[in-house]
Amino acid sequence: MSADAIESLVEHHFGEYGGQFVPETLMPALAELELAWTRARADEGFRAQLNGLLRDFGGRPTPLYRAGRLSERLGRPVYLKREDLNHTGSHKLNNALGQVLLAKRMGKRRIIAETGAGQHGVATATVCALLDLECVVYMGVQDTRRQRPNVQRMELLGATVRPVDAGAKTLKEATSAAIRDWVTNVQSTHYVIGSAVGPAPYPSLVRDLQRVIGDEARAQILQAEGRLPARVVACVGGGSNAIGTFTAFLDDEHVELVGVEAGGEGIDTARHGAPLTVGGRAGILHGSRSAVMQDEEGQIVQAHSISAGLDYPGAGPQHAFLRDSGRAHYVAVPDEQALRAFKEVARLEGIIPALETAHALAWVLEQDDGELDLICLSGRGDKDLAEVLGSHTAP
Amino acid sequence: MSTQQATGVQRIADAFAGAHKRAALMPYVMAGFPTLAQSIAIGQACVHAGADLLELGVPYSDPLADGPVIHEAGTRALAAGANVGGVLEVARALSPSIPVVLMCYANIVFAPGATAFVQRLARTGACGLIVPDLPLEEAGEVRKACDDCGIALVPLVAPTTPRDRLDAIGASARGFLYTVSVVGTTGEREAMQDRFAEVVARAKASTEVPVALGFGISTPEQARQAADAGADGVIVGTRLVRAAGESQDPAGAVGALVAELAAGLAATDRRSAS
Numbered sequence: 001m002s003a004d005a006i007e008s009l010v011e012h013h014f015g016e017y018g019g020q021f022v023p024e025t026l027m028p029a030l031a032e033l034e035l036a037w038t039r040a041r042a043d044e045g046f047r048a049q050l051n052g053l054l055r056d057f058g059g060r061p062t063p064l065y066r067a068g069r070l071s072e073r074l075g076r077p078v079y080l081k082r083e084d085l086n087h088t089g090s091h092k093l094n095n096a097l098g099q100v101l102l103a104k105r106m107g108k109r110r111i112i113a114e115t116g117a118g119q120h121g122v123a124t125a126t127v128c129a130l131l132d133l134e135c136v137v138y139m140g141v142q143d144t145r146r147q148r149p150n151v152q153r154m155e156l157l158g159a160t161v162r163p164v165d166a167g168a169k170t171l172k173e174a175t176s177a178a179i180r181d182w183v184t185n186v187q188s189t190h191y192v193i194g195s196a197v198g199p200a201p202y203p204s205l206v207r208d209l210q211r212v213i214g215d216e217a218r219a220q221i222l223q224a225e226g227r228l229p230a231r232v233v234a235c236v237g238g239g240s241n242a243i244g245t246f247t248a249f250l251d252d253e254h255v256e257l258v259g260v261e262a263g264g265e266g267i268d269t270a271r272h273g274a275p276l277t278v279g280g281r282a283g284i285l286h287g288s289r290s291a292v293m294q295d296e297e298g299q300i301v302q303a304h305s306i307s308a309g310l311d312y313p314g315a316g317p318q319h320a321f322l323r324d325s326g327r328a329h330y331v332a333v334p335d336e337q338a339l340r341a342f343k344e345v346a347r348l349e350g351i352i353p354a355l356e357t358a359h360a361l362a363w364v365l366e367q368d369d370g371e372l373d374l375i376c377l378s379g380r381g382d383k384d385l386a387e388v389l390g391s392h393t394a395p
Numbered sequence: 396m397s398t399q400q401a402t403g404v405q406r407i408a409d410a411f412a413g414a415h416k417r418a419a420l421m422p423y424v425m426a427g428f429p430t431l432a433q434s435i436a437i438g439q440a441c442v443h444a445g446a447d448l449l450e451l452g453v454p455y456s457d458p459l460a461d462g463p464v465i466h467e468a469g470t471r472a473l474a475a476g477a478n479v480g481g482v483l484e485v486a487r488a489l490s491p492s493i494p495v496v497l498m499c500y501a502n503i504v505f506a507p508g509a510t511a512f513v514q515r516l517a518r519t520g521a522c523g524l525i526v527p528d529l530p531l532e533e534a535g536e537v538r539k540a541c542d543d544c545g546i547a548l549v550p551l552v553a554p555t556t557p558r559d560r561l562d563a564i565g566a567s568a569r570g571f572l573y574t575v576s577v578v579g580t581t582g583e584r585e586a587m588q589d590r591f592a593e594v595v596a597r598a599k600a601s602t603e604v605p606v607a608l609g610f611g612i613s614t615p616e617q618a619r620q621a622a623d624a625g626a627d628g629v630i631v632g633t634r635l636v637r638a639a640g641e642s643q644d645p646a647g648a649v650g651a652l653v654a655e656l657a658a659g660l661a662a663t664d665r666r667s668a669s
Contacts, residue, residue, distance in 0.1 A: 025553035184579040298506030
């Protein structure tokens with residue numbers, strides 16, 4: 001069978017969600033990307049190269065760790081999927097490796113990315129150094145301040161960090177700026193989107209590259225406990241670590257899937273990042289229809305979270321679909337509670353989690369029921385020290 | 396289709412046919428910038444200065460197809476209190492004088508439902524709708540709503556659009572085919588007119604409706620070059636929005652620029668005073 005005959009496995013829609021709401025200039029590039037991915041994923045050489053790098057450069061598989069003191073505290077086994085032990089300190093490398101390898105295969109010489117917490121920017125800059133490609137990362141001015149160490153890491157890796165001064169100066173504006181760059185430089189450039197958001201094929205592409213998290217974790221928990229977890233929990237900004245973890249368990253109907261969004265100052269205020277939890281009319285943001293924080297007329301409103309990676313008014317379209325279908329459910333944890341979990345887990349387990357991940361941990365810490373929880377520990381929290389130590393919330 | 400329902404599409408066709416210039420001139424005005432009242436005055440100044448059609452922009456929080464000048468104008472318009480109701484009042488005020496084509500991002504169109512939005516637009520007397528983030532694959536519902544109201548849903552094509560796709564978009568076009576002259580967002584640029592002829596020829600081969608060239612056209616010289624390249628219409632946006640933002644007399648400043656552009660497109664090809 002020729003490569004042209006390979007049927008695309010990329011979903012354009014998840015129920016009523018997804019789609020391709022972008023300027024016409026980008027439509028041929030999306031088609032090109034979908035075709036390249038459809039061919040690459042069927043190519044044993046590409047898969048071997050990617051898997052080799054995930055193993056030898058990235059450090060996969062990451063451990064599934066039984067968190068002893070957390071388990072003791074909660075009276076049930078709690079397992080952490082240690083994506084913080086991935087090279088560069090988060091799950092973001094899984095996606096960046098795959099997409100940048102794909103871009104190189106497509107003949108692109110220039111890579112752009114957006115970043116909120118900086119973890120996706122660092123992962124992309126890292127792979128661009130590895131594969132010798134030009135790298136430009138867009139980051140909101142507010143985030144360059146609160147995630148300073150990651151700006152320094154990206155620059156050390158040879159990337160150009162472009163601060164974005166529009167709007168709330170966070171992840172939404174950085175993503176818009178990256179898309180505008182892509183509209184202008186689409187022929188030479190690949191846009192490595194960092195989460196399971198954006199126009200098709202991105203939500204599927206990012207999920208497929210992140211599903212290694214759940215595939216490994218499912219096998220590991222079966223080996224360790226001889227059973228599946230009762231609950232699988234992950235934080236959700238755009239939702240890439242969550243969809244990467246959930247995917248392996250979608251057909252295990254008795255495994256509860258919980259996505260934890262940023263409650264910010266409370267979901268009864270306007271200052272949160274929890275569009276899936278709050279619900280309401282679907283909207284279009286950054287090229288796809290999904291759960292979106294918007295006003296009555298369709299203007300996108302600003303999100304708020306202490307965690308830069310969850311400070312985003314949208315979420316991936318497949319999450320909106322999983323919510324509506326009842327297969328997954330979504331909750332929100334406010335800033336203060338996430339901060340407390342950040343500190344508590346550091347002392348209980350000797351693991352400093354990313355502030356994003358701390359939202360998922362905080363939710364689990366609050367549950368007094370349950371049998372066996374598996375949490376995606378999506379990243380390490382070293383980048384967050386200045387933000388946490390500078391905040392006035394009591395420990 | 397009733398006579399009334401055909402009005403918007405027909406007015407656009409008449410405007411292109413009766414432009415009495417080498418190409419119809421379509422200025423872009425950001426509704427609500429600097430204020431709603433001033434944007435009406437700017438639109439009227441465009442009419443008096445010789446505009447044939449008017450593209451009326453709806454301010455949006457996340458305008459992905461726009462460069463920094465129009466993005467900033469939209470942000471300021473929203474901060475000054477512009478909303479959809481106000482924007483549609485601008486369309487209503489200007490429509491008796493000139494065919495108005497609304498430029499509006501998809502999320503605003505879908506917020507009340509595409510049909511409800513388009514019906515509301517039609518009641519202002521506006522003639523057309525451009526949705527810059529609604530490619531062919533996503534446009535079905537909005538196009539049907541527009542067809543039912545006699546509103547022309549104007550699609551965009553880009554230099555990156557391949558031939559077969561161009562034909563499909565050209566066949567779906569109502570009113571005119573918005574032909575993006577450059578790979579990029581809206582904004583002023585220099586020296587890309589060497590590609591105008593190729594871009595326009597490709598577009599014209601794909602459609603029955605007039606072809607209007609936009610994105611990056613700011614000077615009378617560039618407008619004339621677009622006409623030389625065979626464009627049926629020329630769209631000028633960022634240059635005018637910048638003038639509206641910089642001048643103490645936005646309507647006067649925009650009117651003067653539109654007069655220069657109109658002179659540049661005059662059938663006798665007289666050079667403008669500038």
